[in-house]
Amino acid sequence: MKLANPEIRNLMKEKHIPVYAxxxxxxxxxxxxxxxxxxxxxxxxxxxxxxxxxxxxxQQEK
Structure with a gap:
């Protein structure tokens, strides 16, 4: 099964942004x-x- 919104999920992974944030x-x-x-x-x-x-x-980079 293919996950929806892969670009959003990948962006969160690349930028190391947790879902709770x-x-x-x-x-x-x-x-x-x-x-x-x-x-x-x-x-x-x-x-x-x-x-x-x-x-x-x-904000994380600062």
Whole structure:
């Protein structure tokens, strides 16, 4: 079975951003993030995830 949203999952791995950090920014539980990633996201939702992950990675570098 192929996982949905591989680009989001790979970006989190590449940037070393844990799911709980993304969930904290979104204001949801980390299980909610996993549930949202189960099915293919819209372009807007993917852009939001990418923006959050990139922002967290930049903060981590400082």
């Amino acid at each position: 993304v969930a904290a920014v979104m204001g949801v539980h980390e299980n909610t993030v996993f549930r949202r990633l189960r099915f293919e996201l819209s372009k807007d939702e993917k852009a939001d995830f990418c923006r959050i992950i990139t922002k967290l990675a930049e």
